[in-house]
Amino acid sequence: MLEVLLCVTLFIIAPALSGYSANVYATPRKRVWCYRRYLIVKDWSLTRHVMMIFGFFAVVLYATGALAKLGMPLNPLFGRSLLGLTWLSGMAFLYCYFEISKLRDRLPWKSLAGLLAIGVATLSKVLADHVIAELTHLPPRELVGAQLLLSVIMTVSLWSAGVAIALGAVVFGSLFLMLRSMVRDYFSMRKKQKYDALPDLAAVVAIYLCALIALTAMAELSRKSTYEKPAREAIAFAAFTLPASYCGLSDKRGAMIAPLANDTAAIAIADDKLGYRFEPITCVPAKKSLAEIEALLGTSAR
Structure with missing residues (x-):
């Protein structure tokens, strides 16, 4: 897959961009047009910039998936990296779209985070002991190093699972975003004003895509066939010294x-x-x- 992308970049995309840039440089009218578009893009808000980055990764993800469906071999590392970048850009866009930073002073985040941290730490310790007992058939209290390492891993996994479940719940609320966008678009048409519905649609796509990626990843990681071998290696590394x-x-x-x-x-x-x-x-x-x-x-x- 990487070899194909490299060939496409070197022999198709790079020559096309080189020829187009030479054409623009040789035509004053096109240079002015490009400069005006540059000023427009420069004045975009942070939300719109992040939205475009998310859109780029989403398009690349769907294009790569289509090529994989057609039978082109896909490098697993490239696929996971693309999924991770799409998820991160989608979460960054949702953070900017919902203006989460403005909610810091309106909600008791510290109290909620403290309660969640205590609950997650307790549950991670219980799950770590369960995994050690299941895989080794030994008392977990005798393998202190494995307890510590697996507790850290379980803590990260539980926080990730919580984010995935929260995104799955927010998917149902994304219907209200669609309705709000349709209502705003309708009233803007009556007032003969143009309403930009693109951020709303991008937010709906980001919610669905981020939830799908997160829930699929957590479902895959929760299978014993996926975590058994790494967990055994972690136990051996931490406790068998x-x-x-x-x-x-x-x-x-x-x-x-x-x-x-x-x-x-x-x-x-x-x-x-x-x-x-x-x-x-x-x-x-x-x-x-x-x-x-x-x-x-x-x-x-x-």
């Missing part, structure tokens, strides 16, 4: 150990399909005798 030789095992396969209570431990074994497999084992770490320690102390003193 000792080499297998700690329990007298061989270090050849790169297995890692997490010590547990009562002379037991858990071993993380690398797996191509699951990432890691976790098994409880009996582990009595080798301890040096007092004579060996005295010998080491004497050697180091010399």
Whole structure:
């Protein structure tokens, strides 16, 4: 996909832009026309600028989707990046369109954010323990590092899920935007005044598109087939920090150990399909005798 876009840019878009710019530069009337359009665009409000950026990414997204439907291979990284840019530009446009910045002093945002933060932190801890117990079949309280890391990941995921659900709820309210736009357009026609309905229509499209992208992403991430392998790797990275030789095992396969209570431990074994497999084992770490320690102390003193 990137190769096709590069070829189209180099051999179609770049020559066309070069020829058009040369034509404009050679024609004074066209230069004046372009300069006037530049002044008009320069006087646009921030909302309109962001709306145009969102429109550009939305058009590119739909064009890329059409090419993918026609059978052209699409780079997954390019597709995810385009979806992310479309979602971010859409959210930025909605922020400017609804003038969220003016609501800061009208609503108790700090109190609401504090309550939400407490609820999200509590729920993320519960979900992190549930995931650890489900994937490792070990007590989560014994894997403190995994608890901390998964709690952070769950906190971000819960906030993202909350935003996705809120956008899904706002979709129903977008019908009122359509009705308001139609009513304003009707009265402007009666008064023989032109009403710009483009921002309203763009807001409706942004709401639907952002909600669709967010809800689809959260539905995909909530599948066990999606999160299982990364979660296992995160648990192994955060909690299994000792080499297998700690329990007298061989270090050849790169297995890692997490010590547990009562002379037991858990071993993380690398797996191509699951990432890691976790098994409880009996582990009595080798301890040096007092004579060996005295010998080491004497050697180091010399």
